[in-house]
Amino acid sequence: MQSLITIDIGSLFSEQDTANFIPRADFEQFAAQYGPAFAKFQTALKDKTSPITLSFGEADAIPHIKNLAKTLGEKYDDILLLGIGGSALGTKAVLQFLHGPFYNLEKHAQPRLFILDNLDPVLITKVLGVINIAKTAIIYTSKSGSTPETAAQFIFFYDQYKAAGGRKEDIVIICDSGDNGINHIAQQLGCHLLHIPKNLGGRYSVLSSVGFLPAEITGVDSTRLLAGAATVHQSIIDTPLPQNALFGLGTCLYELARKGKSIHVLFNYSSLLLEFGLWFVQLWAESLGKKINLDGQVVYAGTTPLTSLGATDQHSILQLYKEGPADKVLGFVKIDSFPVDITLPEAFPEEKEYAYFTGHTMSEQLDIEQLATEMTLVGAGRPCYRITLKEVSPETLGALLYFYEALVVYTANLYNINPFDQPGVEEGKNITYALMGRQDYSQKRPDYEKAVARYNGVRLKLS
Numbered sequence: 446m447q448s449l450i451t452i453d454i455g456s457l458f459s460e461q462d463t464a465n466f467i468p469r470a471d472f473e474q475f476a477a478q479y480g481p482a483f484a485k486f487q488t489a490l491k492d493k494t495s496p497i498t499l500s501f502g503e504a505d506a507i508p509h510i511k512n513l514a515k516t517l518g519e520k521y522d523d524i525l526l527l528g529i530g531g532s533a534l535g536t537k538a539v540l541q542f543l544h545g546p547f548y549n550l551e552k553h554a555q556p557r558l559f560i561l562d563n564l565d566p567v568l569i570t571k572v573l574g575v576i577n578i579a580k581t582a583i584i585y586t587s588k589s590g591s592t593p594e595t596a597a598q599f600i601f602f603y604d605q606y607k608a609a610g611g612r613k614e615d616i617v618i619i620c621d622s623g624d625n626g627i628n629h630i631a632q633q634l635g636c637h638l639l640h641i642p643k644n645l646g647g648r649y650s651v652l653s654s655v656g657f658l659p660a661e662i663t664g665v666d667s668t669r670l671l672a673g674a675a676t677v678h679q680s681i682i683d684t685p686l687p688q689n690a691l692f693g694l695g696t697c698l699y700e701l702a703r704k705g706k707s708i709h710v711l712f713n714y715s716s717l718l719l720e721f722g723l724w725f726v727q728l729w730a731e732s733l734g735k736k737i738n739l740d741g742q743v744v745y746a747g748t749t750p751l752t753s754l755g756a757t758d759q760h761s762i763l764q765l766y767k768e769g770p771a772d773k774v775l776g777f778v779k780i781d782s783f784p785v786d787i788t789l790p791e792a793f794p795e796e797k798e799y800a801y802f803t804g805h806t807m808s809e810q811l812d813i814e815q816l817a818t819e820m821t822l823v824g825a826g827r828p829c830y831r832i833t834l835k836e837v838s839p840e841t842l843g844a845l846l847y848f849y850e851a852l853v854v855y856t857a858n859l860y861n862i863n864p865f866d867q868p869g870v871e872e873g874k875n876i877t878y879a880l881m882g883r884q885d886y887s888q889k890r891p892d893y894e895k896a897v898a899r900y901n902g903v904r905l906k907l908s
């Protein structure tokens with residue numbers, strides 16, 4: 446039986462170009478060198494002590510989530526999901542992969558789903574122009590409840606919703622449990638409240654009620670997402686080292702980073718994977734970009750994630766990938782079997798630029814173009830790997846999401862850093878709180894205000 450996802454790391458190896466690739470002989474040593482770290486990681490998965498395994502406990506919440514999705518779906522034409530970062534990106538990836546980019550424009554029995562993950566006043570105003578707020582259910586997702594962008598959105602939409610006569614009991618809040626504002630509000634409103642496990646970080650929360658509720662509302666069976674994740678989970682635990690996809694890829698990426706490949710590009714060969722690429726960027730960046738390691742040393746760990754779309758970006762950034770700085774490793778993600786395909790008819794047979802298409806399918810062309818891109822990159826000394834998804838299904842997506850979650854956690858172990866915190870984003874939040882006048886940040890405000898003056902820097906003239 447074909448696996449949900451297959452991983453090919455052959456294009457990470459070369460015997461000749463050892464500056465840019467990994468020699469096979471080195472790879473054979475990795476089991477001895479990194480095997481113990483990987484065994485520890487496997488144990489954390491097996492014993493379910495790794496926070497990413499908390500997703501499997503979320504299976505218990507699925508029956509309630511299904512009921513809630515059904516109730517909302519029957520009552521409302523539209524759903525407005527307010528969230529940012531991990532509270533939105535995973536859901537966007539699920540929606541895009543399983544429904545395509547035009548879900549909200551297609552006719553179907555489910556409500557439309559609008560995901561707002563920014564503060565932009567134009568964006569917010571435009572949404573109000575296309576929905577009827579009184580017939581819209583609001584899902585407010587914020588693990589911490591203190592994220593200022595989502596809180597501001599909620600305040601605004603709650604006010605609009607109330608004014609339009611919306612039922613406050615139908616609002617859904619998804620967050621951590623705790624004695625804090627968001628939980629108090631949920632209690633006060635008497636609305637639906639879904640809690641996510643405390644240790645399941647926001648960027649790892651797509652396989653929890655954060656991703657499951659919107660998925661179910663749009664008709665995606667979240668048990669199938671979780672089943673795909675479980676397959677990968679078991680395979681990481683059971684597969685012997687030399688064939689273990691997670692060990693092989695994770696260790697090679699870490700070794701390539703040591704050779705100066707400081708940028709990790711995910712080149713996704715389907716528009717269905719566009720949002721998945723953005724989910725990957727947050728996961729990789731916030732998990733691995735760390736100044737301090739677990740021993741308190743300054744390490745500035747991490748590689749920079751980028752995402753590209755094939756074939757589209759062959760006509761933009763590929764030039765740089767091939768001929769720019771040799772600081773990148775590229776991962777291709779492609780789909781083996783599309784749910785539909787298009788065979789090109791014969792047209793303009795007398796024109797050589799058009800005649801050769803006859804009888805080819807679009808998926809075949811996309812496949813060839815992916816391979817061509819990989820071949821030219823490898824030929825130019827750029828290491829590549831390839832992930833092939835068996836099909837477009839909740840199982841393959843669940844498998845892919847969990848694979849990358851596990852990949853960052855194992856990679857973080859090699860860097861000896863914590864993949865579950867994000868201290869680097871806290872300072873900016875604190876400045877925002879203080880400058881916006883949050884009461885418990887008032888003491889810090891004068892210092893920040895003084896500092897603001899320094900940011901009226903050097904202004905240049907354009908006209």
Ligand SMILES: O=P(O)(O)OC[C@H]1O[C@](O)(CO)[C@@H](O)[C@@H]1O
Nearest residue numbers: 529530531532587588589592647
């Ligand atoms: O779900 P929350 O708590 O609103 O956080 C949103 C995002 O903000 C961060 O905490 C910081 O960017 C992310 O890790 C998180 O996904």
